[in-house]
Amino acid sequence: MLRFVVSLVVMLPLVVLAETLIVYPAPESPQDRRFDDLQELLRVALERTVDDFGPFRMEPMSDSMSSTRYARELEQGRFPNVIWTSTSVEREQALLPVRIPLRRGLLSYRIALINEAEQPRFSTIRSLSDLQELTFVQGIGWGDVEVYRANGIRVETSQYESQFRMVHARRVDMFPRGVGEVFAELEDRVKDLPGLAVERDLLLYYPWPYYLFVARGNDALAHRLETGLRRMITDGSFEEIFQRYHGADIARARLNERHIIRLRNPLLPPETPLEDPTLWFYPDGFKYEKD
Numbered sequence: 001m002l003r004f005v006v007s008l009v010v011m012l013p014l015v016v017l018a019e020t021l022i023v024y025p026a027p028e029s030p031q032d033r034r035f036d037d038l039q040e041l042l043r044v045a046l047e048r049t050v051d052d053f054g055p056f057r058m059e060p061m062s063d064s065m066s067s068t069r070y071a072r073e074l075e076q077g078r079f080p081n082v083i084w085t086s087t088s089v090e091r092e093q094a095l096l097p098v099r100i101p102l103r104r105g106l107l108s109y110r111i112a113l114i115n116e117a118e119q120p121r122f123s124t125i126r127s128l129s130d131l132q133e134l135t136f137v138q139g140i141g142w143g144d145v146e147v148y149r150a151n152g153i154r155v156e157t158s159q160y161e162s163q164f165r166m167v168h169a170r171r172v173d174m175f176p177r178g179v180g181e182v183f184a185e186l187e188d189r190v191k192d193l194p195g196l197a198v199e200r201d202l203l204l205y206y207p208w209p210y211y212l213f214v215a216r217g218n219d220a221l222a223h224r225l226e227t228g229l230r231r232m233i234t235d236g237s238f239e240e241i242f243q244r245y246h247g248a249d250i251a252r253a254r255l256n257e258r259h260i261i262r263l264r265n266p267l268l269p270p271e272t273p274l275e276d277p278t279l280w281f282y283p284d285g286f287k288y289e290k291d
Contacts, residue, residue, distance in 0.1 A: 017054025045228025
């Protein structure tokens with residue numbers, strides 16, 4: 001009898017889930033730390049789903065590209081096979097979004113890098129019409145360019161590192177950055193660009209969900225990523241990563257003391273889950289207002 005049982009065990013097929021290779025965007029420069037938290041969110045979401053979907057391996061692209069180029073490569077079924085980027089109606093038609101806002105939508109709140117000598121001028125700005133007298137700079141292919149231009153704001157575009165130099169040299173007036181980006185970016189560059197500073201009085205707000213995207217048709221990977229992220233929200237690890245990377249910057253930014261100017265985001269898809277408060281960060285006293 002024992003021999004028969006052993007024989008049955010030997011004959012049972014072993015189900016081994018194949019390793020999933022995840023290739024994600026590379027940083028744009030050795031100083032580029034903007035996406036360290038997103039790499040960690042991606043890794044932990046995959047770890048939370050190993051029992052369901054199998055092992056994985058993560059590696060960055062060997063070469064850096066613009067966000068537009070990454071999206072195009074993904075749409076064509078090439079690597080990277082996961083990207084993080086802002087959303088739009090057009091992007092969600094081309095790619096498959098995982099509609100959980102990374103960083104809890106913190107990129108909806110922007111404060112600017114400026115030349116410190118310009119601070120008195122910025123302290124007088126109180127309206128969109130005031131902003132329309134300025135020139136912004138943004139990265140090539142960044143979706144924010146369309147948002148600012150839709151609000152009547154002049155925008156120049158350039159490569160990532162050159163934007164800091166343009167602000168420092170006063171070739172442009174301001175470089176709006178996410179709350180979780182601006183202080184680290186300044187600290188990494190102020191030695192070489194003395195006079196570069198974080199603007200003290202303004203806060204720009206427009207809903208700006210930043211999602212993970214995969215190729216259309218890759219529903220299995222999208223399902224795995226959403227499952228992992230939702231488990232992280234439930235077990236608290238999503239919030240822990242958010243606070244660890246951004247809590248100090250949120251406090252340092254003094255969001256509640258700044259004058260807020262709300263901008264319209266015409267790129268926002270109607271499916272955006274703006275009314276689910278569990279997914280979004282709101283500063284104390286901030287009220288979300290539907291357009």
